[in-house]
Amino acid sequence: MSGYGIEDLVYILPIVFLLVWALVLVLVEAFTKRPDVTMLLAAFGLLAAVTLSVIQFGTEATAFKEMLTVDGYAVFVYMLVLASGLLSLGLAYDYNRRMGWARGEYYILMLFSIAGAMLMASAANLIVVFLALELLSIPLYVMAAFVPNDASSEEAGLKYFLLGAFAGGFVLYGVALIYGATGATNLMDVVAAALGTNSPVMLLTGAALILVGLGFKVALVPFHMWTPDVYQGAPTPVTAYMAVVAKAGGFAALFRVFIAAFPSVSADLTPVIATLVVLTLVVGNVAALAQKNIKRMLAYSSISHAGFLMMAFVTYGSALYADAVTSLLFYLLAFTVTSFGSWAVVIALEKAEGKGLDFEDYAGLGKKYPMLSAAMLVFLLSFAGVPPTLGFAGKFFLFRTVLEAGYAWLAIVGVIMSLVSAFYYLRVVRFMYFEQGDPEVRSEPVLNLVTAITVVGTIFLFLFSGPLLAWASEAVLALI
């Protein structure tokens, strides 16, 4: 039974460290009751985990009897979610104090959920996928309901909890069916047993159920119903955090599970995936056109970006899947940087009790705060995929992969939907520069720092997109 050693723990040291650190912070919070201290220590823990991940780069190993895999792909996602955690701390720090609900538990919950996202990228066993999904999600339910005495935040938390638990059930049922069809939960054993299975329908149903469950988490249409309400009701830094980290974790697990375990059913699943992509792109973008609240607009926009990310997935059974995963990771990076930047601007303008979130509140921003509105312009252009921004590079690599895989029609749908998205992104720009208004923004140092970092990232990382893509593709090589 035993046979786990210290080396197993060393392989997943960033995750172990983060979890132990979060436990220590629980005690620190209980004894000091000072949110500032907890926040600083949480930031330190994230930085230390980033360092440990950097050291880990290049490791190729499995730990805990092949239940966890540490490879370039996993470490890439580690760094992405850890960086997201740091940016999110930056967003939350000033915001929570301004709104008057600074609590240390917020940062501890975030550390736990980041560890869950990291485990999702490493999971090489379907049961670990489920456990990691819960570790990622449960803190998010609490964080979504974090605003005290606020009905919409409570509604967001409860809605997210009920639908998230429901989606977790889908994943678990899928795992059970796959175990029934193949007698295995380790991805390597599943793929070996899948070739000789005498119940391919059961295997296919299991794979489809996992697709549905994780599709809920990354907000694919038609499993997206919760997204706008939850994103709008949750505190804005939480929205920014879950838009990125829940997506990163969900897609990381989705890709590893399907590429490693279900190549045998790819012919049956690819049309389903293509349909999901088209639905997500069309519904996400068209619904975003009708929004007047910036949080809701960004929620629908994040649904449409889930569609773009999913686009890479149509190639998963073909020889091109390595390129697809590379462009997925790159698009995730672009989405992360741009998304946090745009949420930082939203937070800068947000007032208490959900005020300051309509497009009208952005009127006159360009004249009064030229720097802030220029930053927002960069983020919106990056979302729409206009050069010279990271979003353009992400879409470029993605569409190229899809074209090479022979899905020209899907790439065309993607380009048309990018054009549609430009309409609602540029509407915010019109309000900022061509309407009269008098917005009020308090300058908050940490928030400004996050905005500056993401603006610089959106533009400068575009200039280095070649080497970055090479790095991402190196990260993927291990997956093959």
Add this chain to the structure above:
Amino acid sequence: MLESYYPIAILIGITVGLGILVMGLGHWFGPRRPTQRKNAPYESGMMPYGPGTRQMPIRFYLVAVLFILFDVEVIFLFPWAVVYRELGLFGVIEMAIFIFILLVGFIYALKKGAFEWE
């Protein structure tokens, strides 16, 4: 393989059928003279008072959550105790880690005043 489940299917059929039959006989042949008292919800023989969704002190909820937390701990300990000898030292360390994590939660609850009733 499915054949072995036939007895269960038959049993389910009989159970459901018998339930419908017994309820149906009473429904078809029994006299029915409803009064307001008879239609009122049954509250252990007490006079019903107030609506069903009353406000409860949140403290009960807190106690319930803490109870579940430590209940799960005990549920986890039972199967562990059964295979304790086979697991050996490894099992002891694993369980120590598990209980330590719960202990952290316990200390947190204690310091945050979850056990103070007033």
